[in-house]
């Protein structure tokens with residue numbers, strides 16, 4: 001189960017649709033777990049330090065193999081990336097439990113859902129140890145590549161199978 005926690009107010013309809021896309025990608029239930037506050041330590045002015053947030057965000061009721069996805073509308077502080085210092089819309093604890101995504105800087109309207117879902121699938125993938133993928137159509141493709149902001153929020157066959165394997169392992 002993936003538990004989706006909002007840190008600011010987001011449209012319910014978008015969140016429901018987001019959950020459905022995540023379910024399609026991973027074959028796992030996704031549930032809205034409520035709204036929480038960004039922990040004070042993670043706030044830097046109007047921005048959020050995503051690393052601190054993942055460490056300090058309050059937990060929600062979850063079970064051993066659950067993953068928690070936090071969603072915020074605030075911008076993240078810039079991070080060092082292979083492409084230089086840049087804001088990133090997502091961060092996850094590799095092989096861990098928590099991921100966070102920001103809608104800041106993503107397109108609005110109809111395009112938001114697709115772009116946000118792609119980021120969410122990407123960061124949840126890292127929670128199951130998925131690495132970046134070489135298939136530019138896959139949501140696990142390097143997110144700093146310009147083509148990442150277009151295309152469908154889906155996994156390639158290889159990443160889908162790998163994630164299924166990891167999910168099965170987590171359950172045993």
Ligand SMILES: [Zn+2]
Nearest residue numbers: 122126132143
């Ligand atoms: Zn990544």
Ligand SMILES: [Zn+2]
Nearest residue numbers: 133138156159
């Ligand atoms: Zn892939």
